[in-house]
Amino acid sequence: MGAASRIAANAAILAATLVLPSAAFCAAALNVDARSSTCSQISQIIRQNKKVFVRSGFGGSSFRYPPAKCGWGYARTTASFRDAAGKQCVLDYACAYDSGSFYNNP
Template sequence: MKSVIVAVALSLLPLPLPAFAAGVTEVKANAHSCGEIAQIIRQNKKVFVRVGFGGRSFRYPPAQCGPGDKRSTGSFRDAEGKQCVLDYACVYDPASLYNFP
């Protein structure tokens, strides 16, 4: 019975990496220009932009950010080395009730 409760509890927790969520397109920032990445985000609505080992999650409206996240801007370097600043980034929200210990 304990294993069933633990399995149910774990299934209710949000996944730590947005790339694992269903329906999310993953894009490497060093393979595209800023304009191409913005176009991919508009077309796919949910995109995880891989930057080095980590990355940024972008959700184009009307898609919502996940629990514990808030909508903001995100910045990274593209394939040409230009600094990209894009809206609709989902970033950690320290004021969210989901992020209290």
């Protein structure tokens, strides 16, 4: 019985080792309403959370920080929107769908 419990414990440790990192990579993007924050607050939120979706009007923009972290099939670009004070914000490090990407053309 001792060997069986040891094997079960090793299997549980292996399963936990494989599952925990994948949960960290699956973290959803934080949703931020552009009309409820200032430009500097939104920029700070993006830097702190690394993966943010800024909602503005009907759509929005996905941001990744640092800029090199855009997913496959996406290109780095700038995005503009209005903040809570009505000021025009232009932020770099937006990730936009890239139709010319190798990953988007079968």
